[in-house]
Amino acid sequence: MRITRFAAVVLALSLPVQSAFAADGKILVGVIGSLTGAEATFGQSTRNGVELAASELNAKGGVKGKTFELKVYDDQGKPEEAATAMTRLVAQDKVSLVIGEVASSRSLAMAPIAEANKVPMITPSSTNPRVTKEGGKVRQYVFRVCFIDPFQGTVMAKFAKNDLKLSKMAILRDVGNDYSMGLAQYFTEKFKALGGSIIADESYKAGDQDFKAQLTALKGKKPEAIYVPGYYTDVALIARQARELNMNQPMLGGDGWDSSKLYEIGGSAMDGHYFSNHYSTDDPSPAIQNFVKKYKAKYGEMPDALAALAYDALFIAADAMGRGGDAGGDALRRALAATKGYKGVTGVITIDGDHNAVKPAVVLKIAGRAPHYAATVRP
Template identity: 40%
Template sequence: MRRRLLLLLVLTLACGAWGVASAQEIVIGLNAELTGSIPVVGQSSRNAALMAVDEVNAAGGLLVGGTRRPVRLIIEDNQDNPAIAAAVAQKLIYQDRVVAMIGPNASRDAIPAATIAESARTPMISPWSTNPQTTAGKRYVFRACFTDDFQGRVVASFVYNDLGARRAAVLYDVASDYNKGIAEIFRSSFTELGGQVVAFETYTTGDRDFSSQLTRITALQPDVLFLPNYYSEVPLQIQQARNLGYSGPVVGSDSWGSAEIITLGGQAMEGQYFTTHYAPDIATPEARRFIEGYEARYGATPDDVAALTYDAFGMLFQAIQAAGSTDREAIREALAQITEFTGVTGTMSFRGSGDPEKTAVVLQIQEGAFRYFGSAAP
């Protein structure tokens, strides 16, 4: 009997000790698209998240209330599925008790996850979701990227002023919030500039045959084709457009940002343009440090998702230390008080919302690589 009591006492003390150690950890969740239609996005986000957390832990952890505390990262796969993204958000918030959540990245996943985060009063930062609905009307949801209304205007201006196009055609995924939103903003902005959108064609996520839409587009002889679609879809769309006789320039948005688009599209991608968040070939000193560290660790140049994820963690780490607390409400308040943050993707200015004002860049695909072409500030 005494041995049993002694054993129970030892176990109780051990559990208590483990509880204290666990309580010192700062638990952060990553809600990422590790599988599904855009796995490269999730992998880039995961890589940058691990790098950011390892760096801060190597320095002793985050300084909170005078004490260095380690960060524990919980990574969950949302499978690029809106319903699963929402379920992952619920798990991270209610089961894992994270102090904040980074991601999702794709707007179609970020919007439902943001609804969960807002209702649970848990800070969320999406690295890559540009759709305005992600943060609209929300106090706890932030982003590290510009928004589609800004990006749509940038693309329209670039197409009208730099390419000299007056007749544009658009093909976009009507089932995806991101694609649909930026297509509509481009159309209104291009029209306001004096251009004409001669074709506004749609498809649905998962489609592989775009010949009907592209046949109609080609017949209208547009000056430019705008494809605000994901890297996994665009190469096939361009190849089919070329096969049907379209020979003009093709322009895309930040969803093109993975180098996988060149692997998939090959020569068909040569010379095309897209807007995005940063240009590795004109990196600032801060960005260069990140790029060199990422390349040393993973053997590849980080894409925009990786850079934005790293910035999202940087903002969150700054907020936690400024708050001096791991209370969710205190972290939200600290995030809301960030007026300017200098990260890998540039300087972000916040003006009373979770949406930063920042510069966009235009990249051109040249000799199988992304090259800086120009930039546009808000």
């Protein structure tokens, strides 16, 4: 008896509570992030960034007199939960736009639902190309405001040739990693196109401990600098062993370097190296300093790249709505696709034909076991 009553209560509670449409004068925006689980900081930064953007936009009176209202759902870092939350946002809450997810695997679970229901979705920080383009076909309703992985290779090649004035480079890549291979390939293409030459190309496998064989081979060719587009654990060991072999060339890398562990493992061997990233809190530009100040005042911590990208995501949506996409759906999708030269915190953003953001990257120089802003490189 007790059990049947309990079951009845559970059943009654699980009946759908049909939420009312957003009241007139409101634009309902769904946010999906991993607020709990192993990657909880990802989701929390994303939510904070969108919240800050919404409060600023609303303080200015919103878009065309409509204010933003957020609906934030947690996915515990699980792709199937992201799909459930997305379905609920589009089918029950009837949001006009969804912002999320950070991880590409979870954005990939959400993208087909956005497509099927014709609800635009902006992922602030999923870098996998498949999120916006599946099997050679661009997903009509899915956009991103970050650059995709291979772009960083292009950026670093420009920086090496134009800012560091290098002409003879070597590459040390992780063969088992799509990210590393992509960056290395685009770096090589761009660097050669700019008139430089790649005089050596060596490889390693993530998890290797001894890199001396590859480093000795590179040392013999005397490159001016080495491009190492790997992850921080391997890169830190490579840098240490290079110094042990008296190789003092600067090393260049991508956002895979971005971790405090890099300095813990690599120590002073990391000094003098460069890597590309989405944005830097050191960047002197007023837009960034202003954002950092407001974010710190509200949340008491420095905004990471994920928060900045999420902040930009809502502002870009607001910009598109202001250009006539305030009805959501197809109109918003067209307006988003036409985004051009929008000045965001993470740079001037243009959405290209594949719905990727074309925008500058920042290059950071490591000194004293910390990254410092060195340059902004435009695509």
